[in-house]
Amino acid sequence: MARAVIFDFDGVIADTEKVHLDAFRKILAPEGVEILEADYFEKYLALDDKNFFTTLLRENGRDAGAEKVADFVKKKSLVTSEMLENCAFFEGALDLINSLAEARFPLAIASGALRKEIESVLVRGGVADCFSFIASAEDCEKCKPAPEIFLYALKGLNSSSTLSPPASARECVAIEDSSHGIAAAKAAGMKCVAVTNSHPAEALLSADLITLSLREIDAEKIASF
Incomplete structure (x- = not known):
């Protein structure tokens, strides 16, 4: 689970x-x-x-x-x-973040973007406080598909959230949009949901679940992994 x-x-x-x-x-x-x-x-x-x-x-x-x-x-x-x-948010993304936070799922970001870029957009979307930890470009030398950033995010999440006992990689679900991101999550030992925002479904087949929109994902579905 x-x-x-x-x-x-x-x-x-x-x-x-x-x-x-x-x-x-x-x-x-x-x-x-x-x-x-x-x-x-x-x-x-x-x-x-x-x-x-x-x-x-x-x-x-x-x-x-x-x-x-x-x-x-x-x-x-x-x-x-x-x-x-002026960037837009993907359909269902903010609703999913809020619903997961309400269901008391600890949340983190694992991204190759710069921290200030991530934080500014999360604040504008009103979801910055939903995240316990952000792993960004400044934190890791190796990019995806290396698992480093996901493992770093998990370590930070376990240190900064109320998870007790600490979560293992197999108890984490990563949400990605690229084959490199999926490979990184899987190499870290995590399950992965892929959304077809950037690539077609046929390019994301290594994910555990592929969705056309995060609107189709909810806390109950995440918990079932």
């Missing part, structure tokens, strides 16, 4: 993936680096900002030194913060 839920953020709670793509494009345009939308969603979606810039610069034969990448991450954060002020 599930005792805790860990959400991805971009593409699950908020419709922010294209916001990030537009911000990446704006920062990389002076370098002459183009990013096709199909490539972004297929190849780069799970990368945090640091790894995204490093990968794209290297693939295009540009300097990918640590100082330059750090500068790009900083510039992209400023651009993204402005764009996120």
Whole structure:
């Protein structure tokens, strides 16, 4: 039986993936680096900002030194913060978060987004207080599909919530939107619900449950895992 839920953020709670793509494009345009939308969603979606810039610069034969990448991450954060002020929430996401919190499920975020980006959107959605812990890009070196960020989120959740005894990975349900995210959750030993916000169902077949919308998921269904 599930005792805790860990959400991805971009593409699950908020419709922010294209916001990030537009911000990446704006920062990389002076370098002459183009990013096709199909490539972004297929190849780069799970990368945090640091790894995204490093990968794209290297693939295009540009300097990918640590100082330059750090500068790009900083510039992209400023651009993204402005764009996120008007981002939309996915159908059913806020209702699910609130219903899980009301059912006393400890909740966490495990995301490659920056902490301040996550927090600002959660506050705007009125659900920031529903989450006991946020694991963000600043916390882990390895991106999904590595399980590191989910394991870190679980550790933080056990430390900052009222879970007693501590929840094990097999008692956690992760909610994801990408194959890399699913792989990370499964590698961490968690069950995974995948929502088709960013990819079609056939790309998410390794999930334990696939849904077209989080409106179709409720606390009772989560508890049944």
